[in-house]
Amino acid sequence: MNQTVFLQHSQRETCIAQLSADLAAQLQEALAEQSRASLLLPGGSSPQALLPLLAAQPVEWSRIDLSPTDERWVPADDAQSNWGLLHRGLPQAACLDPRQAASPQQSASAWAAQLSDWLPFDAVLLGMGEDAHIASLFPSMPGLVAALDPAAAPAGLVGIAPSEPYTRLSLNLPMLLQGKWIGLLAFGPVKRRMIDSVLADEPVSRTLPLYALLWRSPLPVRIYWAP
Numbered sequence: 713m714n715q716t717v718f719l720q721h722s723q724r725e726t727c728i729a730q731l732s733a734d735l736a737a738q739l740q741e742a743l744a745e746q747s748r749a750s751l752l753l754p755g756g757s758s759p760q761a762l763l764p765l766l767a768a769q770p771v772e773w774s775r776i777d778l779s780p781t782d783e784r785w786v787p788a789d790d791a792q793s794n795w796g797l798l799h800r801g802l803p804q805a806a807c808l809d810p811r812q813a814a815s816p817q818q819s820a821s822a823w824a825a826q827l828s829d830w831l832p833f834d835a836v837l838l839g840m841g842e843d844a845h846i847a848s849l850f851p852s853m854p855g856l857v858a859a860l861d862p863a864a865a866p867a868g869l870v871g872i873a874p875s876e877p878y879t880r881l882s883l884n885l886p887m888l889l890q891g892k893w894i895g896l897l898a899f900g901p902v903k904r905r906m907i908d909s910v911l912a913d914e915p916v917s918r919t920l921p922l923y924a925l926l927w928r929s930p931l932p933v934r935i936y937w938a939p
């Protein structure tokens with residue numbers, strides 16, 4: 713059943729302010745009971761303005777284990793690296809680099825094996841593309857049905873993007889759904905139309921990765937959206 717919480721803002725600034733405060737509250741609650749807390753964040757453009765707000769929150773970032781939800785198969789210092797974006801944005805957190813080995817497949821397996829020690833994640837924030845991909849799970853890519861199967865074991869995989877950089881590392885849906893808190897950050901009218909189509913259960917939307925996220929999550933997904 714879909715239990716999405718839709719948090720709509722008229723401005724991106726207020727949207728990311730609410731999101732950073734909510735994430736900080738979730739992490740503070742976890743740190744009150746545990747020595748460390750875990751956080752998964754998306755890459756791409758949407759979180760860029762979020763990271764400075766998040767870094768300014770009263771969270772002991774040195775006690776946070778951080779990982780991207782997915783990575784582009786590029787060097788760590790490449791401008792397109794999700795790990796690089798998060799490492800620069802939250803430098804005090806321990807940011808796990810998904811590039812664990814020489815090949816994408818070995819890296820995906822080793823990355824997921826390390827993340828399995830963190831389960832369940834204290835917070836998972838996803839982004840989405842205008843094609844309704846989440847993490848690096850793209851519509852129509854090979855292996856997508858298995859990657860979105862809620863009965864599969866949590867795992868890492870090699871994703872194929874429709875544009876460069878083509879080779880990606882991603883967590884599968886069962887791994888992404890291991891959050892005690894799950895959010896989605898999305899900006900703009902195209903993403904809004906995709907979200908509306910998925911929430912309306914339009915048949916055309918049912919094969920989309922976003923559909924699987926919103927309809928297969930055991931927890932309500934908190935969507936933070938602004939134009």
Ligand SMILES: O=C1O[C@H](COP(=O)(O)O)[C@@H](O)[C@H](O)[C@H]1O
Nearest residue numbers: 754755756757758839840841847
């Ligand atoms: O390639 C990616 O795209 C999505 C969406 O990115 P955005 O630039 O539209 O915000 C992102 O969530 C994912 O982590 C990233 O690797």
